[in-house]
Amino acid sequence: MTRSRFRLDTDVLARVAGAASIVILLAVVEILLRTGMLNVYVMPLPSAVLGSFGRLFMEEHLLRRFLLTFAEALAAGLLVAVVGVAVGAALYRWKLLRAAIETWVAAFAAAPLVLAYPLFMVIFGRSALTIIMLGFLAGIAPVILKTVEGLAGVRPTLLNVGRAFKLNGRALFWKVQFPAAVPTIFVGIRLSLIFSLINVVGLEFLINFGGLGQLINELAEQYDLPGTFAAICFVVIVSVVFFVAVERLERWLRPT
Amino acid sequence: MKSGAVAKAALAAEPSGSPTSALAIQNLSMRFETSEGPVTAVDDMSFDVPVGSFVSLIGPSGCGKSTVFNIVGGLLTGHAGSVRVGAETVAGPHRAIGMVFQEESTFPWRTVIDNVAFPLEISGIGRDERHEQARHFINMVGLHGFERRYPSELSGGMRQRVAIARTLAFQPSILLMDEPFAALDEQTRLLLGDKILQIQQDLKQTTMLITHNITEAVQLSDRIVVMTYRPGKVKRIIDVDLPRPRTSEVITSTAFGAYVAEVWNDLREEASRGMADAESASQMRPSRRS
Numbered sequence: 179m180t181r182s183r184f185r186l187d188t189d190v191l192a193r194v195a196g197a198a199s200i201v202i203l204l205a206v207v208e209i210l211l212r213t214g215m216l217n218v219y220v221m222p223l224p225s226a227v228l229g230s231f232g233r234l235f236m237e238e239h240l241l242r243r244f245l246l247t248f249a250e251a252l253a254a255g256l257l258v259a260v261v262g263v264a265v266g267a268a269l270y271r272w273k274l275l276r277a278a279i280e281t282w283v284a285a286f287a288a289a290p291l292v293l294a295y296p297l298f299m300v301i302f303g304r305s306a307l308t309i310i311m312l313g314f315l316a317g318i319a320p321v322i323l324k325t326v327e328g329l330a331g332v333r334p335t336l337l338n339v340g341r342a343f344k345l346n347g348r349a350l351f352w353k354v355q356f357p358a359a360v361p362t363i364f365v366g367i368r369l370s371l372i373f374s375l376i377n378v379v380g381l382e383f384l385i386n387f388g389g390l391g392q393l394i395n396e397l398a399e400q401y402d403l404p405g406t407f408a409a410i411c412f413v414v415i416v417s418v419v420f421f422v423a424v425e426r427l428e429r430w431l432r433p434t
Numbered sequence: 435m436k437s438g439a440v441a442k443a444a445l446a447a448e449p450s451g452s453p454t455s456a457l458a459i460q461n462l463s464m465r466f467e468t469s470e471g472p473v474t475a476v477d478d479m480s481f482d483v484p485v486g487s488f489v490s491l492i493g494p495s496g497c498g499k500s501t502v503f504n505i506v507g508g509l510l511t512g513h514a515g516s517v518r519v520g521a522e523t524v525a526g527p528h529r530a531i532g533m534v535f536q537e538e539s540t541f542p543w544r545t546v547i548d549n550v551a552f553p554l555e556i557s558g559i560g561r562d563e564r565h566e567q568a569r570h571f572i573n574m575v576g577l578h579g580f581e582r583r584y585p586s587e588l589s590g591g592m593r594q595r596v597a598i599a600r601t602l603a604f605q606p607s608i609l610l611m612d613e614p615f616a617a618l619d620e621q622t623r624l625l626l627g628d629k630i631l632q633i634q635q636d637l638k639q640t641t642m643l644i645t646h647n648i649t650e651a652v653q654l655s656d657r658i659v660v661m662t663y664r665p666g667k668v669k670r671i672i673d674v675d676l677p678r679p680r681t682s683e684v685i686t687s688t689a690f691g692a693y694v695a696e697v698w699n700d701l702r703e704e705a706s707r708g709m710a711d712a713e714s715a716s717q718m719r720p721s722r723r724s
Contacts, residue, residue, distance in 0.1 A: 335537040338509055342533040343553045343604060353556070357543045432543045433584065 222403035227411070230404040238393055238405070244412050247379060247389030250306055251416060254313030254374040259367055262318050266325020266363075276326065287319030287373075292380050299385065309381045309388055317374035324366025328359030360432040364424065371420050379413050390416070456608050456640040457483035457506070457531075461515035464501050475501045477665035478515070483608065483642050483657075488634055490643045490651035493661030494701065494708040499644045500536075502666070503612040506642070507533045519608065532606030536613040540585040540596045546572060547581040549596050553604035571599040574633055591615075591622045595629070602633070609641040615650065624682045627653050635679050648701065652676070652693045653685060660697060663704040664711070670700050 204224040210216040211223050234240040269276040269283075295312060302308040332355050340354040382391025390413050397405040464476040475498040483489045493499050504510035506517050508527040517524040519531065540549050547568050548555075554564035572581060575595040585593050594614050601609065615623040627650060634641055634654075645651050651658050652674060660669045674693055676684055684690050 333537070335535050335539045336541065338533070338535065339539050339541075341509060342507055342527050342531075342601075343556055344527050344529060345556060349556065353552075354541070357541070360543070 219403075222407050226404040227407045230402075230408045234393075234405060234408055238397075240393070240409075240412065243389040243393050244416070245389075246306070247382065247391065247413070248416050248419070250309050250382075250388065251313065251371075251375045251378045251420065253310045254317060254378055255367075255371050255420065257310070257314040258317040258321055258370045258374055261314070262321025262366070262370060263325050263363060265318075266322040266366075267329065269322065270326050270329040280323070280326065283319050283322050287323070291316045292377050292384070295381055295384055304385055304387050306388060308385070309378055312381050313374040313378040316377035317370035317372075320369035320373065321363070321366040324369070325359070325363050328362030328366075329355055331362060332358040357432055360428065364428045368421070368424055371424065372417070375413075375417055375420065454484050455482040456485045456519065457642065458518045459502075459506070459515070460518070462502070462505065462517065463514040464498070464505060464510075464512070474665040476505075476513070477667045479661075479666065479668050480515075481659050481668055481671060483640060485640055486638045487656040488641045488643070488654055489657045489659060490645055490655040491659045491661060492645055492648065492651045492697065492701065493666060494663045494705040495646060496708055496711075497661045497663045497704065498666030499646070499661065500612060503533075503610065503644045507531060507610055509533075530607040532601040532604045532609050534594075534598050534601050534609070534611040534614045536616050538590075538593060538617075540593050540600070542585050545582050545584055546577060546588070546596050549585070550599045550603050552600055568599075568603055571603045572596075574602065574636070575599045575629060591618050591626060594618065595626070598630075598633075602637070602639075607640060609639050611641065612644045613646065614643075615647075616645075623647070623650065624653070624685070628682045630654060631680050631682075648694050648697050649685060652690055652697065653680070653682060658697060660700045661704070663708045669704065672696060672700075 207216065207221065208224050211218050211221060231240075269280060291312065295308070298308045298312050302311055336354055336358055337350065340350045345353060379391040379394075382388040383395045384391075386392050386395050390409055394406055394409045394413075397409060459482070460480050462476055462479045463474065465472050465474050479502065481489070491499055491502060501510065505513050506524065508524050508531070511525065519528055522528070522530075524531070541552065544552065547565055550571055551564040551568035554567055559567070569581065572578060575598055577592060577595055577599065580588065580592065585596065588596070594617075598611075598614065615626055618626065630641075631654060633639060641654075643651070643654060655674050658672045658674060660672065661667065662669045672693070676687070676689055676693070
């Protein structure tokens, strides 16, 4: 009883401390700016950033832009997960294919794909589809690599249990191998979503199309520093929502 | 070569493949190709597991016990000789054989009840029905109240009991276990031995246990097959004539001590050979300091 209360207390304490550290950091920045130790033309006042939220909602359709960026990132993320796991499973299944292209996939992960955006614009036009496709391709590699790693790393004993129960190949995959690999696959999905989101927002910014990225671009061009930082805060919120959603999904798929 | 003669005599007493045997192993040999040439892991082994009996296969580490386990379970092929269940030859996992592994083998993403219900789920039994049946086997291994827990919340001994219940739920006619208690401490091992004895007596479960633990083998078995060290052969077959039903209390009896001494007499020479082998192998390895 006392022990569980103690644990609850530390949990609450951690959250309070986490929130407090952000408030303190912002307060310090505010003080440094107001005392002139930091330049207000480089860094906006945190209070001004908070104050600009209302204006962005009213004048810049912040909610609509937020939802658009969210939808693009979600589409890219779903494509990444579905295609990435499928390609990863294929690479695991066909050893020759894996030997042939796994290194290329790894190299692909490091490529600054966003620089190829003109090509995507030629193919898909200046549209959300361009943004989704680039976000998808930029994020695909980690899921593929982690899927291969996860499936290959399943303990042989677990597979033998399945075999001893006379599972055929397909049942063995879906009932034993895949669930056993889920934690590793989700490490890949989390990494991939980060890459995808960065590229989605980055491309919105670059081609001046769509949601939050475009808003950041416009506000920056207007030298509206508080507005720019406020829009960046919303990108962070998108990423937090994704992180929490993926965590929930993983717990649902593989409770431990 | 004396030991071979004894083994042959024991075999003659119980003709292999008799109608009362659930499992008949005949002239089983297995060779592996290694970088240092072919190695014979199992050499011409023959023994029977009679219906309803408990047979232990005991031998020193590295004698090929696990190879026999994998061949009988159908996970390893390429052997010479035969493994038969009734009239059928084992060539791949067999419906009549349920395996319990030495290593941790519960599915961490499933609760205790869903682990135990796994073989029932595969055979297409509905959720309520399979949970009902799974509960029966969970109670049997003494895990009542832990149905909704995940393996990570259980001790090693409890997880191994989940694995045993899961295999029992498969309702195999032969339960095949590979050192299921090897990772557990001695006291837990004795108590789990009691559980196994009780289950075996309740279900009249034909069981083959692979082990290197002499007390465990004598505590549980009707018959002990002693193996030689490399290549693995049948050195001797000992029928254990201790009263049934049995509990772990049997280990305090004089007869128990006599059987332990008898098995150790046979094993000692084999175990020393194994140890000498391991020592010379480590001497051959270049020292790290040089």
